[in-house]
Amino acid sequence: xxxxxxxxxxxxxxxxxxxxxxxxxxxxxxxxxxxxxxxxxxxxxxxxxxxxxxxxxxxxxxxxxxxxxxxxxxxxxxxxxxxxxxxxxxxxxxxxxxxxxxxxxxx
Amino acid sequence: xxxxxxxxxxxxxxxxxxxxxxxxxxxxxxxxxxxxxxxxxxxxxxxxxxxxxxxxxxxxxxxxxxxxxxxxxxxxxxxxxxxxxxxxxxxxxxxxxxxxxxxxxxx
DNA sequence: ATAATACATGAACACATATTCATATGATTA
DNA sequence: TAATCATATGAATATGTGTTCATGTATTAT
Numbered sequence: 595x596x597x598x599x600x601x602x603x604x605x606x607x608x609x610x611x612x613x614x615x616x617x618x619x620x621x622x623x624x625x626x627x628x629x630x631x632x633x634x635x636x637x638x639x640x641x642x643x644x645x646x647x648x649x650x651x652x653x654x655x656x657x658x659x660x661x662x663x664x665x666x667x668x669x670x671x672x673x674x675x676x677x678x679x680x681x682x683x684x685x686x687x688x689x690x691x692x693x694x695x696x697x698x699x700x701x
Numbered sequence: 702x703x704x705x706x707x708x709x710x711x712x713x714x715x716x717x718x719x720x721x722x723x724x725x726x727x728x729x730x731x732x733x734x735x736x737x738x739x740x741x742x743x744x745x746x747x748x749x750x751x752x753x754x755x756x757x758x759x760x761x762x763x764x765x766x767x768x769x770x771x772x773x774x775x776x777x778x779x780x781x782x783x784x785x786x787x788x789x790x791x792x793x794x795x796x797x798x799x800x801x802x803x804x805x806x807x808x
Numbered sequence: 809a810t811a812a813t814a815c816a817t818g819a820a821c822a823c824a825t826a827t828t829c830a831t832a833t834g835a836t837t838a
Numbered sequence: 839t840a841a842t843c844a845t846a847t848g849a850a851t852a853t854g855t856g857t858t859c860a861t862g863t864a865t866t867a868t
Binding site for chain 2: 663
Binding site: 637657 | 813816817
């Protein structure tokens with residue numbers, strides 16, 4: 595594409611990338627992980643405990659989140675601490691939440 | 702939930718609703734339909750032609766989009782014309798696009 | 809060095825979902 | 839009324855995806 599981004603000229607590749615991007619957010623386990631990391635950085639074991647999930651499931655989903663640059667990680671002693679990749683991710687999560695809260699009423 | 706929306710207290714129901722919401726955007730056919738409708742309102746036949754898709758596939762996906770209040774429709778003679786439900790949807794689509802364009806380089 | 813800990817990975821399985829084909833519905837035209 | 843057109847729907851199928859189990863790898867502690 596050249597110059598201004600015209601929706602009409604969205605290439606197939608971009609279409610698939612957009613869908614793939616949203617797909618990452620379209621799983622409740624990943625959403626739970628992301629919102630948990632929004633408060634604190636956490637290592638894998640802490641995520642497993644906090645979310646009451648299988649360790650393997652968490653690792654698999656963390657890989658997906660890593661591959662999509664949504665989380666970053668660092669070593670800390672024996673553990674690996676995950677955190678949101680940047681504030682942009684936080685903004686996206688907030689928007690998703692606001693959209694839902696705007697649509698529905700939860701008591 | 703009460704008062705300010707604290708991420709920490711996100712209920713399971715909200716988590717699932719957020720994931721379901723993103724899931725709708727996580728399919729390339731639906732994304733193509735939505736971006737097509739971003740330019741013009743279109744009837745089903747026009748969508749089928751413009752996107753080179755099976756009529757049944759389009760109808761099935763339009764139902765998903767309807768159920769999630771992303772598109773609205775009206776009768777126009779023999780056809781049913783679909784359009785984006787409100788400008789909020791447009792904003793969301795623009796953000797998805799910008800996020801992808803920001804991340805990757807398309808020539 | 810061995811054992812234990814923390815996490816990642818691969819394969820198998822179960823489940824969800826998109827597409828297609830066939831057909832139904834409903835409105836319009838002849 | 840019969841036929842046609844536009845769209846919707848249901849069932850079947852194929853493909854994708856998340857979870858689990860088993861195991862691998864790397865690091866730390868004994």
